[in-house]
Amino acid sequence: MEEKEISQAVVARLPRYFRYLGELKEQEVERISSGDLSVLMGVTASQIRQDLNHFGGFGQQGYGYNVDYLYHEIGRILGLDGEYRLIIVGTGNLGQALANYMNFEKRGFVVKGLFDISEGLVGKKLRGLEIMHINRMEQFIKEHKIDIAVLTVPKERAIETAEMLVHCGVKAILNFAHVDLNVPDGVQVENVHLSDSLMKLSYNIKRYEKNVRGNVSGVRKEG
Amino acid sequence: MEEKEISQAVVARLPRYFRYLGELKEQEVERISSGDLSVLMGVTASQIRQDLNHFGGFGQQGYGYNVDYLYHEIGRILGLDGEYRLIIVGTGNLGQALANYMNFEKRGFVVKGLFDISEGLVGKKLRGLEIMHINRMEQFIKEHKIDIAVLTVPKERAIETAEMLVHCGVKAILNFAHVDLNVPDGVQVENVHLSDSLMKLSYNIKRYEKNVRGNVSGVRKEG
Numbered sequence: 001m002e003e004k005e006i007s008q009a010v011v012a013r014l015p016r017y018f019r020y021l022g023e024l025k026e027q028e029v030e031r032i033s034s035g036d037l038s039v040l041m042g043v044t045a046s047q048i049r050q051d052l053n054h055f056g057g058f059g060q061q062g063y064g065y066n067v068d069y070l071y072h073e074i075g076r077i078l079g080l081d082g083e084y085r086l087i088i089v090g091t092g093n094l095g096q097a098l099a100n101y102m103n104f105e106k107r108g109f110v111v112k113g114l115f116d117i118s119e120g121l122v123g124k125k126l127r128g129l130e131i132m133h134i135n136r137m138e139q140f141i142k143e144h145k146i147d148i149a150v151l152t153v154p155k156e157r158a159i160e161t162a163e164m165l166v167h168c169g170v171k172a173i174l175n176f177a178h179v180d181l182n183v184p185d186g187v188q189v190e191n192v193h194l195s196d197s198l199m200k201l202s203y204n205i206k207r208y209e210k211n212v213r214g215n216v217s218g219v220r221k222e223g
Numbered sequence: 224m225e226e227k228e229i230s231q232a233v234v235a236r237l238p239r240y241f242r243y244l245g246e247l248k249e250q251e252v253e254r255i256s257s258g259d260l261s262v263l264m265g266v267t268a269s270q271i272r273q274d275l276n277h278f279g280g281f282g283q284q285g286y287g288y289n290v291d292y293l294y295h296e297i298g299r300i301l302g303l304d305g306e307y308r309l310i311i312v313g314t315g316n317l318g319q320a321l322a323n324y325m326n327f328e329k330r331g332f333v334v335k336g337l338f339d340i341s342e343g344l345v346g347k348k349l350r351g352l353e354i355m356h357i358n359r360m361e362q363f364i365k366e367h368k369i370d371i372a373v374l375t376v377p378k379e380r381a382i383e384t385a386e387m388l389v390h391c392g393v394k395a396i397l398n399f400a401h402v403d404l405n406v407p408d409g410v411q412v413e414n415v416h417l418s419d420s421l422m423k424l425s426y427n428i429k430r431y432e433k434n435v436r437g438n439v440s441g442v443r444k445e446g
Binding site: 093098148171196 | 294303
């Protein structure tokens with residue numbers, strides 16, 4: 001099936017469909033209507049039908065979606081039918097946590113190498129892989145045809161490290177450094193800015209408290 | 224200054240403004256035009272003017288924004304003039320990485336307690352804090368008026384742990400478990416789903432390669 005170019009907003013929602021369908025599959029559910037899926041996922045049925053229509057639509061009116069088929073099709077569309085070779089650059093706490101996070105491999109994201117510049121870390125082993133010095137990275141990326149670099153170096157070194165990664169030919173960077181990377185077209189970047197998530201929380205805590213206070217004082221005035 | 228209710232899309236962009244303005248401040252830049260800021264941030268000047276207009280607007284035509292003022296106002300709007308008391312629930316690799324990530328404190332997010340259920344972890348110290356058993360969590364949250372829980376327990380225990388956190392009165396959860404939490408109104412949740420970020424990358428890698436192949440075969444046909 002040929003899919004059309006779809007918006008990044010829809011792409012961003014696909015992993016969630018994939019996750020829910022995977023869970024339905026584990027529960028041996030064979031078919032599900034857009035209505036039931038909408039209750040489960042907390043989005044409207046029309047949103048679901050619209051999103052899945054981007055791929056030509058998999059549902060039949062009054063008959064629902066075939067869970068297994070839809071799960072595999074979305075997986076294929078997300079590129080999860082392939083294998084991706086990863087390196088982790090920066091093996092501090094976060095890099096080590098990610099190296100140990102086995103769930104990635106299940107989806108075809110295989111960690112092939114670990115890199116750092118710290119003398120205390122180079123030579124150590126994590127999950128059977130020896131942490132290598134970053135000056136061996138260029139050769140390694142080329143020899144092992146690395147697709148994705150997970151970047152967990154400190155902010156101060158992130159931009160130059162990303163330039164090196166692009167130069168070596170990685171296709172994508174998962175960036176945890178709290179800085180925007182400037183990469184050429186054709187290199188994909190996803191940012192995970194944890195501080196930004198915390199700031200969104202603090203904004204929403206504050207807004208909620210203000211609304212609650214507002215309501216309370218409104219009640220008082222009427223009393 | 225009173226700000227109006229603004230969309231979550233704008234809220235999501237505020238931390239990025241805050242970050243860029245912080246960097247300009249460090250470089251001792253006093254004023255910046257929406258045009259210059261737009262080049263720096265890679266968004267249109269009209270987007271910047273629109274976003275900042277939500278807060279009454281801080282700029283003067285032809286004079287630019289006062290960097291220090293705008294930085295502090297956005298910080299205040301994001302609730303960063305307050306202090307937030309955090310606990311980390313789940314001190315595996317990821318929880319330990321987050322506990323060691325000092326940058327949060329600079330912004331007023333202070334880690335007050337660490338919790339786990341593993342015998343191998345309870346009693347150990349991280350950054351001067353002793354990891355406590357999760358059965359001490361309820362009392363701790365109440366005694367220390369905890370605002371935010373960072374949830375890094377395995378997916379299987381995430382939902383019940385979140386329910387416990389809500390019951391104990393936390394205001395917000397930063398959720399790293401790969402599952403959606405169902406919390407009442409008034410409890411804020413931000414999800415950090417790392418697998419979703421990887422899936423977006425694999426989608427974009429595949430799409431880019433398909434486009435490139437498409438163009439190449441297009442050229443061949445013409446040749």
